Amino acid sequence: MRFCLLILLLGSLFVISDGRVAAQDTASQPPAMVVQPGDTWAALALRFSVDAAELQQLNSHMNRRREPTIGRAITLPPDANSRPGLLIRSGDGGLVQTAAANRLSPWTMAALNGLASPYRPSFHRPLYLPADDLIRDLPPGMTSLELSMMPAVTGQALGLRGTTRTEQPTITAQLDGLPIAFATTGNRFAGVVGTGAFYTGGEPELVMRVGDNPAWSQPWAFDEREWEYQELTLTGEAAQIDQQARDEERARLRELWTKITPAPLWDAAFQTPIADVLQVTANYGARRSYNGGPYLSYHEGVDFSAYGGTPVFAPAAGTVVLAEPLYVRGGAVIIDHGLGIYSGYYHLSAVHATAGQTVRPGDLLGEVGTTGLSTGNHLHWDLLSNGIWVDAAAWQAQDLACWLLAGLGAECSPAAATE
Numbered sequence: 304m305r306f307c308l309l310i311l312l313l314g315s316l317f318v319i320s321d322g323r324v325a326a327q328d329t330a331s332q333p334p335a336m337v338v339q340p341g342d343t344w345a346a347l348a349l350r351f352s353v354d355a356a357e358l359q360q361l362n363s364h365m366n367r368r369r370e371p372t373i374g375r376a377i378t379l380p381p382d383a384n385s386r387p388g389l390l391i392r393s394g395d396g397g398l399v400q401t402a403a404a405n406r407l408s409p410w411t412m413a414a415l416n417g418l419a420s421p422y423r424p425s426f427h428r429p430l431y432l433p434a435d436d437l438i439r440d441l442p443p444g445m446t447s448l449e450l451s452m453m454p455a456v457t458g459q460a461l462g463l464r465g466t467t468r469t470e471q472p473t474i475t476a477q478l479d480g481l482p483i484a485f486a487t488t489g490n491r492f493a494g495v496v497g498t499g500a501f502y503t504g505g506e507p508e509l510v511m512r513v514g515d516n517p518a519w520s521q522p523w524a525f526d527e528r529e530w531e532y533q534e535l536t537l538t539g540e541a542a543q544i545d546q547q548a549r550d551e552e553r554a555r556l557r558e559l560w561t562k563i564t565p566a567p568l569w570d571a572a573f574q575t576p577i578a579d580v581l582q583v584t585a586n587y588g589a590r591r592s593y594n595g596g597p598y599l600s601y602h603e604g605v606d607f608s609a610y611g612g613t614p615v616f617a618p619a620a621g622t623v624v625l626a627e628p629l630y631v632r633g634g635a636v637i638i639d640h641g642l643g644i645y646s647g648y649y650h651l652s653a654v655h656a657t658a659g660q661t662v663r664p665g666d667l668l669g670e671v672g673t674t675g676l677s678t679g680n681h682l683h684w685d686l687l688s689n690g691i692w693v694d695a696a697a698w699q700a701q702d703l704a705c706w707l708l709a710g711l712g713a714e715c716s717p718a719a720a721t722e
């Protein structure tokens with residue numbers, strides 16, 4: 304018996320459950336956990352049977368007027384023990400109705416919630432109901448919610464996926480006011496949002512709403528990212544850039560990039576669009592100063608230097624929406640991959656795709672060149688999410704393409720081995 308107890312004790316010390324971080328030294332280190340979506344003050348209070356005010360006091364680094372920040376550590380009371388259950392919002396019906404719906408006596412329900420009587424109004428107070436679930440406070444109508452990165456990083460595409468109570472839900476959501484594009488299949492959903500390399504991060508609010516249910520929000524932590532700094536000297540033709548032509552090109556492309564095809568068109572991980580690369584000469588997000596000026600812009604894609612004529616391939620399935628020479632970008636091909644994801648291939652010496660064409664991974668798009676405002680043979684590859692440039696290398700490294708498809712219950716071929 305004593306042996307069994309010891310195993311139990313060891314298990315409780317070292318097994319990480321419910322997102323809790325095992326404390327190395329339980330005597331001096333209070334237990335902590337990383338906040339997940341749905342870990343609101345109310346949910347944590349019910350899950351650990353503590354007072355929300357006590358939790359907030361223990362975590363004075365968090366703004367108590369907001370919910371706990373997703374992706375940040377939160378300290379729990381020393382004796383915190385997780386219990387399963389369900390959190391019921393008053394919007395889902397009052398205590399008496401909730402008790403009836405769950406075949407409990409109103410008095411049992413009141414006792415479970417520390418109330419003297421079920422007939423005293425307890426406005427806005429979430430109710431505890433025994434169940435086998437992890438107590439979470441998700442957007443009303445949602446039964447699960449996952450985020451691709453916690454904490455998030457600026458300059459990347461971020462994924463959201465989960466399930467809802469009803470089929471084909473309408474999900475509206477914004478991150479710091481940026482709209483999130485969603486696809487749904489049955490009761491599953493997957494969405495993606497991008498923040499640019501100049502995005503300041505911090506702890507922006509993620510606001511979500513399922514159908515006509517009340518809106519829900521929780522802050523989502525962003526980590527700082529180190530960026531490269533590049534000083535460029537432009538001479539000759541490149542220095543005499545026609546600002547108006549540049550702005551017109553950008554405005555025209557912006558119109559293309561912000562059209563959202565509501566379902567993903569890809570069915571596999573994104574491949575690198577070029578095989579014979581000499582070197583990567585510029586990464587996404589590198590801050591740029593021109594002719595000694597301030598760092599007012601950043602590199603919107605990845606530059607692969609390669610010999611002129613090197614073939615450029617489609618990294619994933621989609622529809623070609625532009626295939627023509629442009630002033631700044633030179634020979635250009637842009638692919639719509641669905642769900643607000645677009646990829647672009649620029650400075651091509653030859654374009655072998657046509658607008659409206661459906662492409663499969665590996666289809667030839669064109670050849671490397673140095674057309675447009677370019678100083679040597681290279682492929683500039685960019686990736687956009689909802690009209691915002693994001694890091695294509697990070698999109699590939701995290702295999703966000705397959706992560707999103709898995710959220711919709713769809714098949715996705717993993718990335719083919721390269722080199």
Ligand SMILES: [Zn+2]
Nearest residue numbers: 604605606683
């Ligand atoms: Zn470039």
